[in-house]
Amino acid sequence: MQLVLASSSPRRQELLALLGLSFQIISPNTWEHPTAGLSPIEQVTRFALEKARAVADQQPDALVLGSDTVVELDGQLLGKPADLSDARAMLARLAGRSHLVHTAVALCHRDRGTEFVEIDTAYVKMKLDQADLYDRYLASRESLGKAGAYAIQGVGGDLVDRVEGDYTTVVGLPLKLVDRFLRLVGYPVSVPVDDLYQRKPYANWNRFAV
Numbered sequence: 001m002q003l004v005l006a007s008s009s010p011r012r013q014e015l016l017a018l019l020g021l022s023f024q025i026i027s028p029n030t031w032e033h034p035t036a037g038l039s040p041i042e043q044v045t046r047f048a049l050e051k052a053r054a055v056a057d058q059q060p061d062a063l064v065l066g067s068d069t070v071v072e073l074d075g076q077l078l079g080k081p082a083d084l085s086d087a088r089a090m091l092a093r094l095a096g097r098s099h100l101v102h103t104a105v106a107l108c109h110r111d112r113g114t115e116f117v118e119i120d121t122a123y124v125k126m127k128l129d130q131a132d133l134y135d136r137y138l139a140s141r142e143s144l145g146k147a148g149a150y151a152i153q154g155v156g157g158d159l160v161d162r163v164e165g166d167y168t169t170v171v172g173l174p175l176k177l178v179d180r181f182l183r184l185v186g187y188p189v190s191v192p193v194d195d196l197y198q199r200k201p202y203a204n205w206n207r208f209a210v
Helices: 010-017 040-058 084-094 131-140 155-159 167-171 175-184 193-199
Strands: 003-006 063-073 076-078 098-109 114-126 160-164
Touching (some): 040 076, 040 114, 084 131, 175 193
Antiparallel strands (some): 063 098
């Protein structure tokens, strides 16, 4: 049975590879536009399912993994910034405060009629706004294309004070949840997930280990 990752995200590809899996990558043809009236949790669930379903429709005999990540602050969804000005405004709202990072994982197999979806949530506390640090970060342009306008695994880790929860959830693919889903359907996982969480073999993971 072929495993397919329905994602164009290099971060999700890197994280999934840590489990020692062989998988195909197919970018889903979906439009990530928030729907009015949906909570951040409902929205991230919908996005993950849409990605997995879109690729499962093309590959009905494959096991398809889809995922999406959103940032929630004061009950509101913070998506990806439109530009650097928007990124600055997002980071200013987050500075010195805690927010939620929700990552939904969906697993689909069309021929078997299999479909699972679940969310993992982590709490992230940001450092206070330090003008020079934030200016340098925005100049790096790493904010663009990132939910909440920062990448914890990159230079954006310097903006983060602490993480409560699964670090890989904040990066974009909670590996313990993925491991559990794959084992539910009998798909072999080569690398023990507990070993990964002890070694933390990914950028900045050790900095924010609970």
